[in-house]
Amino acid sequence: MGGVVMELGFVGLGRMGGNMVRRLQAGGHHCHIFSQSAETREMLAAETGAVAVADLAALVASLVAPRTIWVMVPEGAATEAVLSELRGLCAPGDVVIDGGNSHFKQTVARGMALAEDGIHLVVEKLDKNRIESVHLYLPEPKPEDEEGDED
Secondary structure, eight states, rough: OOSSSOOEEEEEEEEEHHHHHHHHHHTEEEEEESSOOOHHHHHHHHOOOOEEEEEEEHHHSSOOOOOOEOOOOOOTTHOOOOOHHHHHOOOOTOEEEOOOOOOHHHHHHHHHHHTTTTTTEEEEETTEEEEEEEEEEEEOOHHHHHOOOOO
């Protein structure tokens, strides 16, 4: 096969998320998957060989740091709930990809909140199964980090 093998966490296994997992697994990548529906996650795991987990804490724990977790839940309250919970579970250097097509102002606020904890937010917008744009939010260095490196 050759090439780079990725390990990704996936949250949301509807039509788009489920098909992304199918393609990634078929391409030799390793997906750890979570859906609120146990039946959905177990069926997709059986079909693809992905690793199904029972909750977001188990998803984060199952991945090697730095983690990449792709969130494919509907825009709005569902996205807010998942990203808020992931903020408490992830570590600095982890990457969360938001595929919920959120409003720009919500995206900026979420990116800034995650950046406070050193978590990177990548936002992808899909239009007819192609990525339209990608925005990356990185944490700003703290002033004390800049001053202490004069040795």
